[in-house]
Amino acid sequence: MTDGNRLDGDVSGTSAQIGSVQGSVYFGAGQRPVERLPHRSGQVPAVVDGFQPRSVPELESLVTGGVVLSGMGGVGKTQTAADYANRVRDVELLGWVTAASRSNLLSGLAELAATVLGSAIDDPELAAKCFLDWCATTSRKWLLVLDDVSDPADLEQLWPNTGTSGRLVVTTRRHEKLVLQKQSRRMVPLDVFTESESVNYLRGVLGDVSGVEDLAALLGHLPLALSQAAALIDMTPGMTCESYTDNWRTRRASLAELFPEGWSGPGDQIATTWAVSINAADALPPAQVARPMLEVMSLLDPNGIPLSVLTAQPILDYLSVANADLAARALGALQRLNLITFTGTTARVHALVQHATRDQLSEDQLALLAHAAADALIASWPEIERDTEYGATLRTNTTALAVNSGQHLWKPDGHVVLFQAGNSLGGAGLVHAALTHFENLYSTAHQHLGSDHPDTLSTRSNIAYWRGDAGDATGAAQAFTELLTDRLHILGPDHPHTLSTRSNIADWRGQAGDAAGAAQALAELLTDRLRVLGPDHPHTLSTRSNIARWRGHAGDAAGAAQALAELLTDRLRILGPDHPHTLTNRNNIAYWQGHAGDAAGAAKAFAELLDDRLRILGPDHPDTLLTLRNLAQWREQAGVDGEG
Known part of the structure; x- marks a missing residue:
């Protein structure tokens, strides 16, 4: 025309x-030249046996435009794209390009250009441009899959315009929404299987066998790991899901031992899958910091590691970076490669990524890492646990660290974080859990350090204490008495731990019913502590507090209140008004003031204490809740209503 x-x-x-x-x-x-359409690429991967369809509404509703499937290696991005491509039948062109590098991408687009234009163009850049021009202007329906984009920068000037008839699907390990998502395409995170998808997949491969739920949970519902494990179980006579799971947990074998080798699913495929991503993350600025950061994370809780721990000074020292911002940027690099995710201020990492990372560590590296992570946990642990959820997170990370570090937290001595986690349990009101923690810790300490090591003796002290706190005062007193014999023999009479054992014996003796005997024993201890430690030492102050307490329980409530008032003056001078011991001292004064007959004075003192505990500890702390109960009790006895 x-x-x-x-x-x-x-x-x-x-x-x-x-x-x-x-x-x-x-x-x-x-x-x-004549177009060679319709055309379906022969590069579309086969969908594996037992494939579980993923719910990706953005794909299913795609008419024109693009979807970028972003996720860590092994979550099934390629399989999801292949399943979608195999189901799409209303297009005249189905192109599949492996886009792991710009050269691969150009080559793949050039081949498609030859298909739609009817003749080859020797210059790959020109051919790719011609193909993209065709995509933007044609009225023919087409679908293009760019699989395994390793770097979004490789697609500069090569992003297809889907026009009015095209569909684009991209798979990548990168998580860079600013680049990957535009008005014409959406970035969709692809996660691991759900529990039901994992179970359905395993049963699709192995049949209706038992133990699939535990196996799926063990492997973190990662599709690649599930496929490799299922293949190994299927091809190994006598192996079951239960035996595989037991082998993993008891032997703590490497990934190469736990996945198939030397066939269509190589044993190192999983580790290799992530090695590519780790190398890419480590190359991002700040260079060579992402890998050591992932090494730190490999020892901690996969379900949540506080940012405060990962940017604590011991971690900065391990990473050899100057400040927390650089550590945070390393975490950002790991997130960009979908190796970790963030929820608020908590980082998550898949357990198998951790396992693959730990497999690369030497024993010397593991020892250094274990102590760096343990020191970071202690540096992040608040003296007062106002946030109970944060305290619980620190404890779960300590447990994971202890498991993954093996013997290294016991060289040369038991690391303090092991004890901190147990006392944190008790401080949170989980007394029986604290007792169990220290009983297990004693067995480990005895194994690594021997029966006479101070840290082994300390675990016995903690067992005795939490046994008493759990309600067995007589058993606690007896356990401390047995411990005193060993501490006198090993440490001597003036050692602080020996003196503390005497204090604990007296305290639990009082709680078992002998208040006068407890007060007398503590008075004798005070003489030695004044001599050994001096009048301002915290243990000396605690001894004075305990004497007052048992003096009150022996019948002299007014004398107890007076002694505690004198002690409060010293604690305010030495510790300050917000220290836990100062607050406890005020609690005890109010308590004995009430028992001495001044219920109204006690109620007033508890009300003032409540204001400070709410400010310092928060509303959910056990000590705050106790103060609330005491306030209600003494207001009732004083005949004061809740507004008084």
């Missing part, structure tokens, strides 16, 4: 002078 000096459509034959041309132009008498 002609319109003045304008031609629309394809032109061949004798040349003409024209103003503009719409469509392809061919010169000479040769035949115009």
